[in-house]
Amino acid sequence: MKTYPIGLVPGPVSVPQKIREAWLTDFGSSDLEPDFFELYAQNQALLQKLLGTKNDVVITAGEAMSILWGGLKNALKPGEKLLAVASGLFGEGFADMARSIGAVAETVAAPFDSLPDPEKVREAALRFRPKLITAVHCETPSGTLTPLKELGEIAREVGALFLVDFVASGAGTPINVDSCHIDIGLLGSQKVLSLPPSLSISTLSPAAWQVFAEVNYSGYEAYLPWRDVPETPYMPYTHDWQSMQALHLALTSLMEEGFENVYARHARAAQLCRSMGLEMGLELFPLSEDICSPTVTAFKVPSQWAWKELDSALRAHGMVVGGNYGCLADKVFRIGHMGSQAQEELVRRGMNVLKEVLKTS
Template sequence: MISYPIGLVPGPVSVPPKIREAWLTDFGSSDLEADFYDLYAQNQKLVQTLLETKESVVITSGEAMSILWGGVKSALRPGERLLAVASGLFGEGFADMARAIGAEAEVVAFPYDDVPDPGKVREAVRRFRPQVVTAVHCETPSGTLNPHLRELGEIAHEADALFVVDFVSSGGGAPIGVDESLIDIGLLGSQKVLSLPPSLSVSTVSARAWSVFERVGYGGYDAYLPWRRVPEVRAMPYTHDWQGMTALNVALNAIMEEGPQNAYARHARAASLCRTMGREAGLTLFPAREDICSPTVTAFNVPDGWTWPELDAALRKKGLVAGGNYGSLDGRVFRIGHMGSQADEALVKRGMEVLGEVLRSK
């Protein structure tokens, strides 16, 4: 397997040695041991602090897509309505999930290089009257960060709809403020800022959401309801990942020791350096405005005279691996991931120097 010394992909990010060590320790059975439930509770409290919420926290095994699906299936019955606020690929994906379970879905769409307009969202909510409104904080393929979570939360609550937010690739790298933003279901993945493998998913769940979950009654593998009283009842729906939960504890405590505000500032510095050096190398940002760029990922247009496969191959020869793209952005936009362990100015500087060298070579 090929290893690249300069890893700047937008996830899964590089896993630091202190987190990898968690997998070198053997434990007992996670669904039987009191120590595991104590660890689970510790992680819940740390997540509450990081995401600024007093609501419930659920931590499950599986990559973040599992909780996106679980949230939709737990919150909607067939025939009910979901409005997906979308300025990118992942925002649109919520509508596809809703339709797949027999719900009605509508997308209020905005350009991929921009962010949602709350005024247009309010119009759509009043007309469509959904039970669920979804949004994405960081559209990773587009490199944008949605600054309107609080406004969108207010709009959803005005319609008595649940507000579901994917902050999979921004949580821990940018302020979320779950309670301030009126988020009913918040979705976070382990493989982005937390710098773990893609093995755990973290959710915040409001009291409003639990009431809806009870009404819907979904009970599949990815359901939320069976987790409501973990760890109080000392029982889980399935055997959990003790090593992963230990690694999560290491990652969360590291952010707390650094201080969340300091972590956010570190991400902002790495992002600013990436964009400054990118412009100096002749690159142009994909987002229409720099003020909507995410601190965790930067999206650049593939420069004239290059195809993405050519540029990617040239970068890999120099030991740098960046991120390609999906859908309509495939081949047009590439990404530098500076989140979690990769929000390191020395690493970003090294990577952008290589990128500049490659661009000047042609």
Template structure:
């Protein structure tokens, strides 16, 4: 299998050696040993601090999509009304997931490269009166960081449960769960935390716990068993000690560096990427640069190239970036500068490769 010396895919991100070492260590039983429960509790508390929340935090075994499916299935019943606020494939995907559960989904879609306004959302909320509203903080396929704070009040006023995917932003951009009135906040391990794609995290409000008890979904990804699992020292399934040990290192490094310094590092890497892209004549997908994420930059595939040709040329030079999905497939490519990859030296090396390829 070929590997690349300049890893800039938008997740899973490059795993530092110290975190890899945690995966290669032998541990005991996650079902029986107090040391594991103490580790799990420490990780929960570190995540609460990172995400600015007093809500409970669930850490599940499975990558970030487990959080999305588990949260949705735990609080949505057939016939419920779900409003998907969307400007990308993951935002739209929330609605499709709801439909698969028998819910009635409607969509508030933004124009390409933009986000919905609070006024438009209020109008839609009054018209549709949803039980649940979903949104995505960082829409990675389009490189957009959506201003969740600007729509949070409108959602809160509606009384709907608010589900937000911050898988690709948390740890690289500020997330304020309580200030934004998020009932179910969704996170994964493979983006800004820079460990393997093996853990999913969910913040759960009191309202969300109440709704989960009413729905009583019983699956592997259900959130309800986690309400008492850690306190009772009784796991719903055999957990992943290795991944929790690696995440513990990552979270401690986040706070050792300092949250503001981490966010400044991500913003600097993103700014460098965008500035160099513009120098090369590449165009941002975002209609407004203010919406560009500090964790990933989406660029239009340059004229005269197909995405397949361009990707092959970059990989021949040792650079791995990402393509995109859905309507943007073949039109947009993405540079992932999140977690361990939010590094100016690495980003500059990647942009040097892009410059060389474009000059050929």
């Protein structure tokens, strides 16, 4: 197994040393110790500030796919309707996931290099009348960032819950859950928060809890057993105290830096990445720089290169970036400038390596 001094993958990102140290501490039992539940409550409050919400925050152990599934399983019974707003692989994936649990799904699809059209979403929502509307804020395979407020208003207009995957954007750009009418907001620890993929974070509105009670899903991803945690000191399984302590360190670090400064740091790193890439002749995958995410940049693989050869050449120079999936595999590559990697010095080093490698073609 190899590691690389210039790591610019779009998650999991590099874990800072002070975060890693949380795993060197021995704690008591998270099932029994009041200190753990106090830490849980502190993290809840910090996440509410970060995400702009008064809604409940649930923090569970496991990678974020667990809550993508959980959001659907807790909100939908077989035969109920989901409308997936999609301009990328993860957006379209919600429809596939919904069908696999017996729901009826329809997709309002936009090309992967663009953004969804809210008017088309409204038309589909009024006709289809879904129980749940899903969207992805940052489509990491495409490197795009979708505006959320109008989509949330459409969900309110048709009486649907609004679920948003902001796994790859939360903490790297403003997320205002309440003003965007997000009922189920989903965040992972391995992106901007710069932890390993060990925790999943959900923001849940009163309307979401009401639907969860009606559906009464009882599997591993069930939300209902978490509703009164930590006020009621009982959890459905043993939690990860080390990861919760690491999360606390990450959140307090963001607070100390100041959220606006964090967002500005991400914007500068993204702008540097894109400007250097364009200067060396690369082509952005998104149609416009205006729709690019501040946490990840997607470039087209240059025509004179095969992705495997380009990837190998970069690794030989100590740099690792992200490939892609599905229809974008071998055609689009991604540079992750999120969390600990949203550093202009690191991005500049990486882009200079890329520039030198491209000269060898």
